[in-house]
Amino acid sequence: MRLRLVAVNISGNSNPNISLLTRRGLSSFSSSNINHLKQIHAKLIRNSGIQDVLTAGKLIADIAVSNPSNLEYARSVMATLEYPPNTFMWNSMIRGYAHSPNPIEAIFLYRKMLEQRHLPNNYTFPFVLKACTHLMDLNLGLGVHGTVIKCGFEDSDAFIQTSLVNFYASCGSIETARLLFDRCPERDVTSWNALIKGYVRSNRYLDAIRVFRLMQDRRDVRADEITLLGVALACTQLGALDMGRWVHAYIDKNHVKLSASLGTALIDMYAKCGSIDVAMHLFERMPEKDVRTWSVMIGGLAVHGLAYEALELFSEMQRFGINPDSVTFTGVLCACSHAGMVEEGLQILDKMGKVYSVEPTIEHYGCIVDLLGRSGCLEEALGLIRRIPLKPDAVLWGALLVACRSHNNVAMGELVAKEMLKLDPHHCGAHVFLSNVYASTGRWSEVEQVRSSMKEQGIRKPPGSSLIELNGDVHEFIAGDRSHPQINQIHMMLDEIATLLSLQGHVPATRGIALDIDEEEKKLALSQHSEKLAVAFGLINTKQGAVLHIVKNLRVCEDCHSAMKFISKVFHRLIIIRDRSRFHHFKDGFCSCRDYW
């Protein structure tokens, strides 16, 4: 009778809401058939086999990891035993919940365990810390860490140590993670991987690569697939192509398995480091491609402005029988946007839900607003934002704000900026836009209002930063920064470029500058933009004809864009710049974006 009651809520393995669970660990168990487990349970009850602690434990563990939707069932089995549950059972339940969509339940169970004076063991903490990591709750984890110390596990258990490193790094306390890592008496490949991935997660890509280099100096560990995945990711973010190539070579040389995920990471790396052709070559040779591999390639082509190729690949993927997912469509719509293919984009959006059963999310609408906005259909874009079934967020409005700025629609821009500030009162771009609008129309008291509100809230424009790689080393330039050892040479080079430009009748495009400083100061600010510093540095330090790869954190401004076109022609250089939203290939005085970005 009891079995029947608890069995009502049981479902098979078809729960679609378990994205957390595709991670390693539980997936290997998900094949356990719940009906089979129910039969075993029934049989155990009939034959009094549930009296056997080991068998009961195994049953609970199997049910708990079969599928998160069966956790309640596992719990009820544990609750109805005639004897108190043992540590193994507690651990199994905590483990199941830690990987479920409700990791907080794992914490509740862990607390209940402690309340009942049941001591956790070395297996308990990795599960509990996993739950803290998913919850991103630093205080919670700090408490658990305290208990780890009290139980005497901090210095003695490598699994717990790695769990702690992973936890702190995921919660933004990478320095603490590093401290713990350094204190570990023994570190295996997993410990190193946790730290490397931790730096990547904390946007500390250079540190991730530094740790990888330290790791290579050691004879007791060898990089594996996961290590290289982390390093490839860091290269992708940095745009460090040479380092990325080196990672690829390392994989080949050491026969590291090129799984679909590592292959996908490499394709993404090449694409985002500017080598779209190498990315394509690797893509074509990948023996097994999953939906992510296809999505990465499509997205890569899109940001390089190769819309036709992206759409072609999108069709090919379907001929291969791979179903596009939400990410695929972001890439496809992004391709349309960068190529100004308004009709195609709208058609695809329309088909998403109807034909592919992928409901458009706010990101997809963002692509469409971008698409309409770039091609000047501002009213249509505004209409779309008002019409969509989802609540617009600041990012969506932001796409329209960018369009208002580039098409000089002050009235709509003001409206949009105000909407954005309602949703995100700290949004820097919206403040700056408003301030500029007011300044350009002489509404000085309103300018002052915006300024002081920014000051009060401590809102500052993030500084522009550009990265350029030279002989495998990444150099970073910040706008206006004069600390580089070669700064005098760099400025001499920039002066020379400015002179050549003005001889050609070029006027600095100061329109994009936010502040109400005078024209001379604006010109000075422009001349110190980070991408200009980086390109001058590259020109000075590389051979004639070498390609310059630059990665910028913000969008390229109008003035830098025309300067780059000019430099590419005069110096006979291919300059490839990745900005916040796409790639620009500058060659012979032209840019691949056809001045449409």
Next chain:
DNA sequence: ATAGGGTTAG
């Protein structure tokens, strides 16, 4: 009997 690290867009 049980444990730690994992790829895509915005």
